[in-house]
Amino acid sequence: MKNKKPLQQRKYSGVQADLRTGERKQKIIEAGLEAFGTIGYAKTSIKKICNLAGLTERYFYESFDCKEDLLSTVYQSIITELTAKTLELINRSEDRSAATAYASLKLYFQTLQEDPRKARMLFFEILGVSPRIDEEYRKAIQELSSHAMQILMMVFPALNYRQLKDTILPAAIAGAIIQVASQWSLNHFQPPLEKILSQVAYLLKMVEDFVAEQAGSS
Amino acid sequence: MKNKKPLQQRKYSGVQADLRTGERKQKIIEAGLEAFGTIGYAKTSIKKICNLAGLTERYFYESFDCKEDLLSTVYQSIITELTAKTLELINRSEDRSAATAYASLKLYFQTLQEDPRKARMLFFEILGVSPRIDEEYRKAIQELSSHAMQILMMVFPALNYRQLKDTILPAAIAGAIIQVASQWSLNHFQPPLEKILSQVAYLLKMVEDFVAEQAGSS
DNA sequence: TGACTTTGACAAGATATAATGTCAGAATTT
DNA sequence: AAATTCTGACATTATATCTTGTCAAAGTCA
Numbered sequence: 001m002k003n004k005k006p007l008q009q010r011k012y013s014g015v016q017a018d019l020r021t022g023e024r025k026q027k028i029i030e031a032g033l034e035a036f037g038t039i040g041y042a043k044t045s046i047k048k049i050c051n052l053a054g055l056t057e058r059y060f061y062e063s064f065d066c067k068e069d070l071l072s073t074v075y076q077s078i079i080t081e082l083t084a085k086t087l088e089l090i091n092r093s094e095d096r097s098a099a100t101a102y103a104s105l106k107l108y109f110q111t112l113q114e115d116p117r118k119a120r121m122l123f124f125e126i127l128g129v130s131p132r133i134d135e136e137y138r139k140a141i142q143e144l145s146s147h148a149m150q151i152l153m154m155v156f157p158a159l160n161y162r163q164l165k166d167t168i169l170p171a172a173i174a175g176a177i178i179q180v181a182s183q184w185s186l187n188h189f190q191p192p193l194e195k196i197l198s199q200v201a202y203l204l205k206m207v208e209d210f211v212a213e214q215a216g217s218s
Numbered sequence: 219m220k221n222k223k224p225l226q227q228r229k230y231s232g233v234q235a236d237l238r239t240g241e242r243k244q245k246i247i248e249a250g251l252e253a254f255g256t257i258g259y260a261k262t263s264i265k266k267i268c269n270l271a272g273l274t275e276r277y278f279y280e281s282f283d284c285k286e287d288l289l290s291t292v293y294q295s296i297i298t299e300l301t302a303k304t305l306e307l308i309n310r311s312e313d314r315s316a317a318t319a320y321a322s323l324k325l326y327f328q329t330l331q332e333d334p335r336k337a338r339m340l341f342f343e344i345l346g347v348s349p350r351i352d353e354e355y356r357k358a359i360q361e362l363s364s365h366a367m368q369i370l371m372m373v374f375p376a377l378n379y380r381q382l383k384d385t386i387l388p389a390a391i392a393g394a395i396i397q398v399a400s401q402w403s404l405n406h407f408q409p410p411l412e413k414i415l416s417q418v419a420y421l422l423k424m425v426e427d428f429v430a431e432q433a434g435s436s
Numbered sequence: 437t438g439a440c441t442t443t444g445a446c447a448a449g450a451t452a453t454a455a456t457g458t459c460a461g462a463a464t465t466t
Numbered sequence: 467a468a469a470t471t472c473t474g475a476c477a478t479t480a481t482a483t484c485t486t487g488t489c490a491a492a493g494t495c496a
Contacts, residue, residue, distance in 0.1 A: 124346035175397020176390040199386040
């Protein structure tokens with residue numbers, strides 16, 4: 001992130017300078033995911049990242065200040081991807097039934113299974129690195145929990161905001177899902193996806209029933 | 219853990235050699251908790267641990283092979299302490315009602331609040347260190363989830379083993395509690411203990427109701 | 437073609453830490 | 467008192483990594 005001010009922005013291999021820089025940055029992010037997601041953040045050196053990216057150290061410092069910076073970027077990119085995919089799915093879905101909630105869950109679990117490096121990043125590598133990263137993690141979890149609650153309220157009209165806003169129910173549900181997902185990844189994705197999904201859906205049904213009953217009896 | 223074989227075991231300051239060694243080990247474990255639980259595992263050097271313990275590096279290697287060894291020991295000691303306290307509480311309690319489950323939860327949350335270093339160890343510092351430590355974590359969570367289920371079944375006779383054994387309900391409940399506790403610690407233990415506890419108890423009631431209804435309708 | 441930029445390979449200094457070793461003095465036993 | 471052991475302070479070696487810098491070759495533009 002140093003002040004590199006090329007007096008002129010030339011094309012190189014047919015591409016503009018800042019575009020090339022961006023491509024290199026992207027390569028480094030991908031290499032970061034590979035390294036952090038397999039050998040782990042602690043055991044990953046900057047040199048290793050650069051080797052994986054097919055670049056030299058200089059280009060690391062072109063786009064990042066330090067290893068922690070890259071970790072944050074990789075983490076945020078995973079979060080962003082998951083959020084975007086989920087929103088897209090919801091907007092695309094015609095009805096807003098339980099099937100939509102199920103599909104969101106499936107998207108989440110499937111993404112982790114298809115790329116276990118992301119699972120490792122989300123659940124393990126991100127923790128205990130530094131206060132700054134801790135804070136990012138806290139925020140991400142809070143947002144996830146808020147999103148989960150919005151989806152639930154959308155598909156289960158029996159749930160309403162006033163009932164939930166002062167409870168830990170959102171956090172508990174998000175926590176349950178996160179923990180089930182993280183244990184599932186530690187257990188090498190056994191039992192298979194469909195089984196996990198039906199079980200999680202079962203949990204959501206429990207929540208729905210319970211809150212509906214609370215609402216009915218009041 | 220080298221072969222230190224003193225030809226003779228002398229007393230020193232009135233205590234036997236192996237006893238002194240044990241005391242030093244204990245001091246290092248306590249220093250490890252302090253270091254890992256405040257500045258974090260990654261940023262803790264062996265020298266720092268020894269300074270905190272009031273000992274020199276030599277005595278670290280007297281009882282541990284490496285930093286990771288100490289991390290494992292500190293972690294296990296926290297787990298062991300929590301388990302022992304919980305078992306003691308259950309054995310001491312006369313009835314086996316919901317109040318007992320509530321008391322177990324209180325013990326858990328209270329312990330974390332009283333010593334946030336332990337919370338940090340359990341939830342953050344232990345993750346993503348090495349495959350070996352990951353495995354210890356996995357086992358610990360599995361045991362915790364199994365214990366939680368046993369307590370639940372004990373105080374809520376409506377729950378039974380056959381209903382639960384092939385479900386993720388135990389994992390989900392343990393996950394919810396763990397996550398709520400970890401977020402609570404990240405939020406500097408706000409809201410206060412009693413509020414968190416009543417909310418978690420509310421969750422347990424939800425589970426109880428749900429499973430009771432399932433049993434009744436079958 | 438000539439001036440300039442971009443790139444990759446590698447050097448180098450600085451820093452930190454792990455892990456073992458040395459040694460003198462204090463404490464203890466016989 | 468003499469021999470031995472224990473202890474703490476510090477030295478040392480090895481290793482790893484970060485971060486910046488150098489330089490020549492290749493690419494690009496005018």
